[in-house]
Amino acid sequence: MGLDLEITILLVGLNHKTAPVEIREKLSFKDSPVFPLEKLKSEGLSFKEAYFLSTCNRVEFCFVLEKSQKDFFLSELFSFFEKEVKVTQNELKKYFYQLENDEAVKHLFEVACGLDSLVLGEPQILGQVKEAYQKALFYKTSGIVLNRLLHRCFFVAKRVRTETGIGGGAVSISYAACELAKKILGSLKQKVVLLVGAGEMAELACMHFISAGVKKVLIANRTISKAVELADRFKGEAYSLEELPYVLTKADVVISSTGAPSFVITKKMVASILKLRKFRPLFIIDIAVPRDVEPEVNQLENVYVYNIDDLKEVVEGNFQERKKEALRAKVIIEEEVFKFKKWLKQMELHPTIKALSEKMEQLRKNELAKTLKKLKNLSEEEKQHLEVLTQSLVQKIIYYPIKFIKKDHHEKGSKAIGIIRQMFELDSLETETQFKQPENLENSDQTEKELPKREEKQPIDPSMKKVLLQ
Numbered sequence: 001m002g003l004d005l006e007i008t009i010l011l012v013g014l015n016h017k018t019a020p021v022e023i024r025e026k027l028s029f030k031d032s033p034v035f036p037l038e039k040l041k042s043e044g045l046s047f048k049e050a051y052f053l054s055t056c057n058r059v060e061f062c063f064v065l066e067k068s069q070k071d072f073f074l075s076e077l078f079s080f081f082e083k084e085v086k087v088t089q090n091e092l093k094k095y096f097y098q099l100e101n102d103e104a105v106k107h108l109f110e111v112a113c114g115l116d117s118l119v120l121g122e123p124q125i126l127g128q129v130k131e132a133y134q135k136a137l138f139y140k141t142s143g144i145v146l147n148r149l150l151h152r153c154f155f156v157a158k159r160v161r162t163e164t165g166i167g168g169g170a171v172s173i174s175y176a177a178c179e180l181a182k183k184i185l186g187s188l189k190q191k192v193v194l195l196v197g198a199g200e201m202a203e204l205a206c207m208h209f210i211s212a213g214v215k216k217v218l219i220a221n222r223t224i225s226k227a228v229e230l231a232d233r234f235k236g237e238a239y240s241l242e243e244l245p246y247v248l249t250k251a252d253v254v255i256s257s258t259g260a261p262s263f264v265i266t267k268k269m270v271a272s273i274l275k276l277r278k279f280r281p282l283f284i285i286d287i288a289v290p291r292d293v294e295p296e297v298n299q300l301e302n303v304y305v306y307n308i309d310d311l312k313e314v315v316e317g318n319f320q321e322r323k324k325e326a327l328r329a330k331v332i333i334e335e336e337v338f339k340f341k342k343w344l345k346q347m348e349l350h351p352t353i354k355a356l357s358e359k360m361e362q363l364r365k366n367e368l369a370k371t372l373k374k375l376k377n378l379s380e381e382e383k384q385h386l387e388v389l390t391q392s393l394v395q396k397i398i399y400y401p402i403k404f405i406k407k408d409h410h411e412k413g414s415k416a417i418g419i420i421r422q423m424f425e426l427d428s429l430e431t432e433t434q435f436k437q438p439e440n441l442e443n444s445d446q447t448e449k450e451l452p453k454r455e456e457k458q459p460i461d462p463s464m465k466k467v468l469l470q
Contacts (some may be wrong), residue, residue, distance in 0.1 A: 003175065005062055006066065006068070007048070007065065007066065007067060007145065008063065008064075008065055008066070008067045008070050008100055008101060009063075009064055009100065009101050009104045009105065009145065009149070010062070010064075010065060010070060010073070010074075010098070010099075010100055010101075010104065011060060011061070011062045011063075011098070011099040011103075011104035011107055011108065011184050012060070012061050012063075012065045012074075012077065012096055012097075012098050013058060013059055013060030013061060014027065014057075014059055014060075014095045014096050014097065015057055015058035015097075015116065016057040016058070016118050016309065016312070017059075018095050018096070018097060019096075019260075019262075019331055020309065021096035021289060021291065021307055021308055021309050023087070023092075023095050024056075024057070024058070024059060024289055025289045025290035026085040026086075026087060027054075027059045027081070028054045028059055028087055028289055028290060029054065029084070029248070030054075030259060030261055030289075030290055032084070035052075035135065035139065036061075036074040037050055037052050037135065037136060037139040038139050039049075039080075039084070039140045040080065040141075041139065041141065041250045043076075043080060044469055045073065045076045045077065045080065045176060046065060046066070046067055046069050046072065046073050046076065047063040047064065047065045047073060048063075048064045048143060048145075049063065049141060049142055049143040049145055049146045050062070050063050050064075050138075050141040050142075050146075051063075051099060051132060051133065051136045051141070051142060051146055051150065052132060052135065052136070053111075053128065053129060053132040054132075055125065055128050056173060056175075056259075056287060056288070056289040056308055057109070057117065057118050057289075057308070058109065058116075060111070061077075062104065062108065062146065062149075064143065064145045064146060068419050071242070072099075074098075074390070078092060078093065081222070088121070098296065100270065101369050102337055102341060104335060105149060105337050105340050105341070106334070107339050108149065108150075108153055109152070109153055109156045109157075109203035109333045109336060109337065109377075110330075110333060111125060111129065111153075112126055112129050112153040112154065112156060112157040112330050113126075113157045113161075113166065113329055113333065114126070114154060114162045114166065115326055115329060115330070115333075115357055116155075118173065118176070118308075118311060118312065119172055119173060119175070119176055119311075120166075120322045120323065120326060121164075121166040121167050121322050121325070121326070122172045122173065122354045122451065123161075123167055123172070124172055124173070124200065126154070126157045126194075128414065129150070129154075129157075130154065130292075133150045136150075144322070144347070145344070145347070146413045148340070148343065149340065152336060152339075152340055155336075156332065156333060156336045159332055160318055160329045160332055160333070163328070163332060164325040164326075164328045164329050164332070165321070165322075165325045166322055166325040166326060166328075166329050171191065172204050172218060173201065173287055173308070173311065174201050174204035174205040174207075174208055174255075174257075174287070175208050176311040177205060177208075177285050177287055177311065178208035178209055180207075180285055180306060180310065180311060181193070181212075181253045181255075181283065181285065182212060184253075184283050184304070185252070185253070185283070186210040187213075187255075188209065188213055188214045189212075189213045189214070189215070190215045191214050191215055191253060192214070192215055192216045192218065192250055192251050192253075193205075193209045193214050193216070193217050193218070193251065193252070193253045193254075193255065194220065194247055194248065194250070194251035194253070194255070195218065195219045195220070195230075195254075195255050195256075195257070196220050196221075196241075196244070196254060196255070196256040196257065196258060196264060196265070197219065197220075197221060197256060197257040197258040197259075197288070197292075198219055198221035198226040198227050198229070198230045199258075199423065201257040201287060201376070202219065202221075202230065202255070202257055203230060205255050205257070206219075206233075206234045206236070207232065207234075210234060216236065216237070217234055217235075217236035217237075218236060218237050218239065218247055218250065218251060219231050219236055219237070219238050219239070220238075220239040220240065220241055220243065220244050220247050221239075221240070221241065221258075222240070222241050222258070222260075224238060224240045226238075227239060227240070227266040234397050234399050244264070244265070244269065245269050245272060245273050245427075247271065248265075248269070248273050248274075248277075248282070249276045249277050251282065251286075252280070252281075252282070252283065253285070254282065254283070254284040254285065255285050255287065256284065256285070256286050256287070256288055256290070256292035256293055257287050257288045258288055258292050259288045259289060259290060259292070260288070260290070260292060261290065262329075263275075263291070263292065263293065263294040264292040264293070265286075265292055265293045265294065265297060266294045266297070266301065267294050267296040267297050267299070270282070270297050270300055270303055274300065274301070274302070274303075279301065279302050279305075280302065281302045281304065282302065282303045282304070283304050283306070283317060284297065284303065284304065284305045284306070285306045285310075286305060286307045286308065287307075287308050287311070288308075289308065291307060293305055293307075336424075346406075348417070349405060349406065349417065351371065352405065352420060352426065353402055353405070355421075355426040356398055356401060356402070356420065356426060357398060357425055359395065359424060359426060360394045360424075361394060364390045364391065364393075367390070368386060368387070368390050371386070372386070393406075401420050401423075401424070404416060405417060405420050
């Protein structure tokens with residue numbers, strides 16, 4: 001029977017392939033005063049561990065929960081979504097994908113490697129995954145399973161970048177925005193580009209536009225100091241968002257990436273400066289989620305608005321070489337999924353091995369205590385010899401059931417666990433069956449030791465060491 005608590009790794013999400021930007025921005029929770037993981041905890045949803053990732057192109061939740069609770073939990077989760085984003089469950093379910101166990105693990109690895117990104121192989125996603133993991137740690141929703149899984153994500157992403165050419169070339173959403181601008185205008189030489197926002201996307205965009213030979217880069221940001229810092233680095237001009245109407249009169253291309261909860265560029269604002277621009281064409285590329293640009297801006301004469309979904313046309317067909325490398329990356333991912341699955345199976349054994357060890361140790365102590373009461377004239381040295389002898393016997397006795405349970409578990413699932421638990425009457429004990437959070441997260445790639453700690457002077461039989469390392 002193994003674990004009383006059989007777990008399921010469940011991933012629920014949507015991305016640029018399954019949902020339009022209007023739906024993605026509603027579920028980004030950017031304008032929510034409470035972080036989603038904290039909200040889920042306070043609502044009392046029936047999960048054990050949780051992780052949340054929100055980017056321009058995807059919103060994903062990964063949960064660890066009891067297998068028997070999956071259907072009930074999904075009902076809870078979509079009720080939560082419906083209440084939070086004011087979209088019906090039937091509508092939401094059209095856009096969501098749902099993956100379990102091996103498929104969920106595989107998907108997380110592919111996301112971390114950039115294989116599921118709009119721009120194939122883009123490196124920024126790994127930093128976003130790491131940031132999402134730190135949030136899960138902060139809100140105490142990541143336990144031993146997600147700790148291990150997400151650390152493996154980081155390892156797999158590094159391995160893929162090292163062993164394949166998936167990251168070849170400076171390709172990102174910002175790069176795609178630059179390519180779209182070139183496609184629209186033909187050439188960017190002598191053009192003035194305005195970047196609204198001074199974050200990582202804006203910094204990358206600066207680099208790409210300067211490489212494309214633009215005449216000047218203007219940066220407008222809510223925090224003027226950040227705009228000044230970026231402008232100094234790239235020999236541009238810095239402005240506050242309050243100056244945005246004026247700055248729009250100078251620009252040929254606008255790239256907006258603030259992700260503010262409300263529109264930064266409105267129809268009224270742009271309409272007010274068209275005469276000052278002498279009705280020169282203005283191209284606005286909105287790569288923020290939620291969108292920075294009010295959709296009605298596109299109705300104005302000589303103003304052309306593109307959003308992040310339009311970038312699909314730019315990147316389509318440009319990554320044949322990366323697609324070849326992606327096939328190599330998927331071979332690595334399949335291998336790493338198998339390794340994680342093997343680790344998870346070992347974790348299922350842990351409660352049974354722990355219960356067996358504790359029961360045998362308690363029996364040893366009880367029987368030794370009875371014997372020592374009868375042998376009252378033993379010296380301390382003789383008592384110590386008996387201590388070592390009985391410990392050695394226990395180690396030799398449990399060696400074979402542990403060896404059996406490990407071998408058979410890989411071949412026949414949980415059958416061996418049930419045999420051992422029944423044979424040694426382990427279910428009569430109040431043994432702990434849930435996964436525990438490891439104390440040392442820095443070394444989370446190691447599993448907890450399977451046997452209880454022993455006193456310094458207690459020798460461990462060499463044969464026992466061998467089976468524990470198998």
